[in-house]
Amino acid sequence: MHDLTTNCVTANRRSLRLGIDLDGVVADFNRGWMARYNAQFDTRLEPELVTAWDDLHPHTHFSDTRAFWRWASGRGDAAGPHRTSIFRDLPPYPEALAALAALAAQKHRVVILSQKPDWAVHDTLAWLAEHRIPTREVHLTSRKGSVACDVYLDDANHHLEAIRQARPSAQICRFVRPWNRPTESTIDVHKWTDFVRFVDDESSIEAS
Numbered sequence: 122m123h124d125l126t127t128n129c130v131t132a133n134r135r136s137l138r139l140g141i142d143l144d145g146v147v148a149d150f151n152r153g154w155m156a157r158y159n160a161q162f163d164t165r166l167e168p169e170l171v172t173a174w175d176d177l178h179p180h181t182h183f184s185d186t187r188a189f190w191r192w193a194s195g196r197g198d199a200a201g202p203h204r205t206s207i208f209r210d211l212p213p214y215p216e217a218l219a220a221l222a223a224l225a226a227q228k229h230r231v232v233i234l235s236q237k238p239d240w241a242v243h244d245t246l247a248w249l250a251e252h253r254i255p256t257r258e259v260h261l262t263s264r265k266g267s268v269a270c271d272v273y274l275d276d277a278n279h280h281l282e283a284i285r286q287a288r289p290s291a292q293i294c295r296f297v298r299p300w301n302r303p304t305e306s307t308i309d310v311h312k313w314t315d316f317v318r319f320v321d322d323e324s325s326i327e328a329s
């Protein structure tokens with residue numbers, strides 16, 4: 122049973138609260154940071170290189186994760202000409218924006234759930250605005266399960282597991298990526314059209 126009472130039922134479909142992660146789900150994090158890195162350091166990194174969680178700095182000249190993230194933050198000498206963090210200009214995944222628009226048009230509520238350090242907050246908000254993400258609710262938090270949703274979509278195993286702990290009755294979807302693995306009692310989603318179809322089915326079931 123869902124513990125939400127604010128959703129409405131229209132035309133035999135219940136509108137659902139959809140907790141949507143950004144990086145690795147809506148925003149192509151690896152393609153974005155690699156484009157910036159390649160341009161700055163004259164390299165040719167490809168997103169397909171990343172096959173494990175936090176498998177980032179080994180593909181660069183940075184000696185450790187800390188140095189990578191300092192560059193990524195846009196601060197310090199290593200950042201070169203950039204005045205923003207990598208989160209400001211990540212490319213959206215193909216189909217992600219159209220899928221979110223379709224879900225919002227179906228009266229589902231898109232709730233953004235993204236873990237971000239303080240230095241990335243304003244770039245993330247600017248990114249959401251630039252791409253006209255159809256949301257009225259943005260939570261930049263590591264405790265995604267603290268935000269009640271009917272369906273969650275994430276690509277990070279640690280978030281999927283924590284959400285499951287916090288929300289035993291929610292539907293939780295894993296966006297299948299090379300850097301994650303199957304998680305107990307989550308639904309695998311391989312592409313955005315899969316997720317839209319799942320939400321459509323779920324809203325129909327709930328309304329029946």
Ligand SMILES: [Mg+2]
Binds near residue numbers: 142144146276277
């Ligand atoms: Mg993510």
